[in-house]
Every structure is written in C-alpha cells, then in structure tokens.
Amino acid sequence: MKIALTIEKVGSGFGGAENTVAMFARVMHDAGHAVTIFARKAGGLDLPAGVRVELLPLGPLGRVRWLRAVRFAQEAAKAVRAGGFDLTIGFNKTYAQDVLIAVAGAHPGTLEYNRARFRSPLRRELWSLGKRLNPTQIGYRWIDRQAFGGNRPGEPGGEAGPFVIAPSAMVAEHFQRFHGVPADRIAVVPNGIRLPDQPPTPAETAERRARFRQRAGLTEGDVAALFIAWNYALKGLEPLLEAFAKLAPSRPTAVLVVCGSPKTQRYEALAERLGIADRVRWIGPVSDPREAYAGCDLLAFPTFYDPGALVVAEAQVAGLPVVTTKQNGAGELLTEGVDGFVIDSPWATADLADRIARLIDDPALRRRMSDAAAADAERHDLKRRLRETLAALPGFDAAGDRDEASEESNRRAA
Structure with a gap:
C-alpha cells in the first residue's frame, strides 16, 4: 500500500510524539508498505532508505506564527490528495486523513481540563475568553471543523470523519463528546515507550x-x-x-x-x-x-x-x-x-x-x-503499542498486512 503520514515536525529532535511517528514509519515500511512522511520540519531521523520524507513549503503566510498550523494542515491536505495514497494517517492538527492517531488528545478537551488550573472562577472565564479570541486557537478550531465538521461523505473530513486511535479511554470520550465521533470509529491504544534491548543490571x-x-x-x-x-x-x-x-x-x-x-x-x-x-x-x-x-x-x-x-x-x-x-x-x-x-x-x-x-x-x-x-x-513497549496500532487500523492486522476480508466489508458498508 501507499501510505502517507502527516505531522508538522518529525524526528527525535523534537519530542516524544514526533519520534514515535518516525518509528511508526519504520514499522509500516518493514511490513512492506511504501511510506511517505509529510512534515514542515524534520530532525534526528534514522529511517530506512525506502521511507520518503517530504518537507512542505508553507509560503509567506507560514512565517506568521498564528497561521503556521493552518498553513501546514492546508499544504498537507493538498499533498495527500494529489499523491494517490491508499491510506492517510494524521497526527495532531491535520484534517485530510483517513485515520487520526490522537497522541495530543482532542483539543477542546485540552482546553476544558486546562482551565481547571485556575481556582478563581473569574480567572477561568478570562482565560477561556482569551483562548476563544486567540488567532492561533481560532486556527485550531478551523482545522477541527475541516476534520469533523461534515464535508463530502466518503472523503477525509467528510460526514464520517477520520477513524480515531486514542491513547486512553478519557481521550476517546472527548472525541465522542466534542466531535461526535461514533464509538465504533474509535480505538484505544495507550502510548508506549522505547524499552532497552537489555534491562539494566x-x-x-x-x-x-x-x-x-x-x-x-x-x-x-x-x-x-x-x-x-x-x-x-x-x-x-x-x-x-x-x-x-x-x-x-x-x-x-x-x-x-x-x-x-x-x-x-x-x-x-x-x-x-x-x-x-x-x-x-x-x-x-x-x-x-x-x-x-x-x-x-x-x-x-x-x-x-x-x-x-x-x-x-x-x-x-x-x-x-x-x-x-x-x-x-x-x-x-x-x-x-x-x-x-x-x-x-x-x-x-x-x-x-x-x-x-x-x-x-x-x-x-x-x-x-x-x-x-x-x-x-x-x-x-513501543514496538508492541505500534503493532496494536496497526491491528486497530481499519483493514489491517497486527503484522501491518491488509486484511482483505475486512477491506471488502468496509467497502460494502460504505
């Protein structure tokens, strides 16, 4: 299969989620798939030669900090739609995807829980008002509407929206509550970590x-x-x-x-x-x-x-x-x-x-x-979690192979 992964930054030079995407690309490649990563920045990558990394130019507007996420989401959408991919997987603040691996959770849930930091009801309300008026946050809400707002049925961002893989039941509930994702279009796979080849003595x-x-x-x-x-x-x-x-x-x-x-x-x-x-x-x-x-x-x-x-x-x-x-x-x-x-x-x-x-x-x-x-x-173990993620993808099994019977069933259901 031709598989596209979209994330703004990728590689060990940026953080846990960004490094996980690189490892996920390796697992998909080793299972025999043609993998392309679309990103804005890449660093600290150790990938097989067969994994293609394409850095997307965002143009002059991409240099405007509060527009950067929107511009990346737009350019990623163009790239995956033009690439003829069989499966598109997004990570964080993208919308043109068949599957969203929600490592950062649902953004409205993040805001709801974040405001609880403030003991004063007035401070909570002022903080929430600031988030509603913040241009960056407006951009995030726009991206969510593209992904879950109901565009054309059968396409990424359409009525069904992406299939969601959540890192916890808490996050799965947030996608149901805030974005209306049906429970049967969500799977829960906890985050994993890289274990050493040998435990310390x-x-x-x-x-x-x-x-x-x-x-x-x-x-x-x-x-x-x-x-x-x-x-x-x-x-x-x-x-x-x-x-x-x-x-x-x-x-x-x-x-x-x-x-x-x-x-x-x-x-x-x-x-x-x-x-x-x-x-x-x-x-x-x-x-x-x-x-x-x-x-x-x-x-x-x-x-x-x-x-x-x-x-x-x-x-x-x-x-x-x-x-x-x-x-x-x-x-x-x-x-x-x-x-x-x-x-x-x-x-x-x-x-x-x-x-x-x-x-x-x-x-x-x-x-x-x-x-x-x-x-x-x-x-x-991260490798185990990645296998569980593969098994949770519609039409795949734990080895990363396509499940033809499941694929046919999905096509009939669609």
Whole structure:
C-alpha cells in the first residue's frame, strides 16, 4: 500500500510524539508498505532508505506564527490528495486523513481540563475568553471543523470523519463528546515507550541511584518523591507543593525532587511561603530521566491534563509506584492500590498528601507496589503499542498486512 503520514515536525529532535511517528514509519515500511512522511520540519531521523520524507513549503503566510498550523494542515491536505495514497494517517492538527492517531488528545478537551488550573472562577472565564479570541486557537478550531465538521461523505473530513486511535479511554470520550465521533470509529491504544534491548543490571541501577541522589543532595535515609515535567503549571506542581507541605512536617525523611524546566522561581517562592523550601530539590533539566527514576522512590504526577503521560510508563518500568490524577489518561494503566493511586483532581490536595504519605511511611508497601509496577514492563513497549496500532487500523492486522476480508466489508458498508 501507499501510505502517507502527516505531522508538522518529525524526528527525535523534537519530542516524544514526533519520534514515535518516525518509528511508526519504520514499522509500516518493514511490513512492506511504501511510506511517505509529510512534515514542515524534520530532525534526528534514522529511517530506512525506502521511507520518503517530504518537507512542505508553507509560503509567506507560514512565517506568521498564528497561521503556521493552518498553513501546514492546508499544504498537507493538498499533498495527500494529489499523491494517490491508499491510506492517510494524521497526527495532531491535520484534517485530510483517513485515520487520526490522537497522541495530543482532542483539543477542546485540552482546553476544558486546562482551565481547571485556575481556582478563581473569574480567572477561568478570562482565560477561556482569551483562548476563544486567540488567532492561533481560532486556527485550531478551523482545522477541527475541516476534520469533523461534515464535508463530502466518503472523503477525509467528510460526514464520517477520520477513524480515531486514542491513547486512553478519557481521550476517546472527548472525541465522542466534542466531535461526535461514533464509538465504533474509535480505538484505544495507550502510548508506549522505547524499552532497552537489555534491562539494566542491579549494579547499573545502583550506580544510577547513587549518582542521582548525590546530585540531588539526598541521604541514604531520605524517601524521595519525584515530579518530572516541563510545563509545571499544567502538570500540577502547585497543588503538589501544597500537598507536600501537609505531610512534610511529620515526616523528616520525606523529600520532593523536581526535575524538568529550569524556570522554577515562582515555585521556589511558593515552597518558601509553605515552609518547605529545605525539603524540595530543584534539579532542572535531566539528560537521562532513568537516573531520576532510579534515584527516587515514587512518582508524584498530579497533572491537570495529559492524554497519556509517558512518564507514568517510564516510572513503572523503573519500578516506581505512581500517584496521579483522573485527568491523566495513563492513570488507566494503574491498578488502584497495587502499583499506584489515582486521585479525583490535582486540587484534592488532602487525598494527594494521603497517598504520598502512605508510600513514604510504609517501606513494605513501596516494595510491593514497586514489584507490581515493574512486573509487566513489556506491556509499555513501543514496538508492541505500534503493532496494536496497526491491528486497530481499519483493514489491517497486527503484522501491518491488509486484511482483505475486512477491506471488502468496509467497502460494502460504505
């Protein structure tokens, strides 16, 4: 088959989703398909020679920041419609596609959950008004209308709209609620991560742990709760600091380790006001997150929104119990009380403090949950998830081969 993949940026030089697309292209190529990637930028690619990457020029309007996404979506639509492709797969903010792999979730859902960061109803409304008037957001809504608004039946963006592969049931529900996608046109395949060919030896893990704990200024007896993110506001650092302030006074060994963005000034000031400045370690960017996982004892990730946070899978593979929220699609991978805890909301700080405190207070519980978290690391394997994605595509099987009977059935149904 001739298959087109569309994403604005592709390659390991940009991020997790962008790198996943490159790996997906390799899997499709290895299954015998002719794959073309249409993108605006590419970097850090390691692809077979048979995978074609075409960078689309966006013209003068593409240099206008708030028009860039719209211009890419338009140019990608022209390219795939002119290319005679058998299957077109889009990733994020595109509309001319047979299948949408919704790694970033449904945009209206992102906005709905994002506004919950603000405690003040007035601030929530002002933030929402700003988003409604923002030119970039207007462009995103235009792209959604092209994909799901009902153009010509039987074409990408037509009445049926694209088939959606969502990273979580939460995101699947958003596509049903916000875009009217029928449940039978949605499949759920969780995000995956790249697993090492060989798991680290106990000696390697111990070395990583010692190295990170030295960097973080942790003593042997400290119990470290890890928070790792780049967008601290969205991922819930403020409620985490408030929750930690509730449990820290009675637990002298408890330490909160914050990794990710170097922009910590606001949160350091909050920790000072809460009286826990000496109990928080501000690490900033980490080149190898595996050291942070090895050096800490649990992951605290009270995010306001995440379609399916990769840090949850990474922490579980490393054997860390996880505390997260229902607003994180990856929380669906946890078994409550077995390998983690899922609370109702980031602002449920009493519940957040309670779950973290349980893990700090009970070494045996941490060990049991750690063993449970690491017991089935293979379920997070990106290669496995990509095979599951292939199997979920209409007319394909898990090997990436066309299912002719299914294809014929789909044609008759159409």
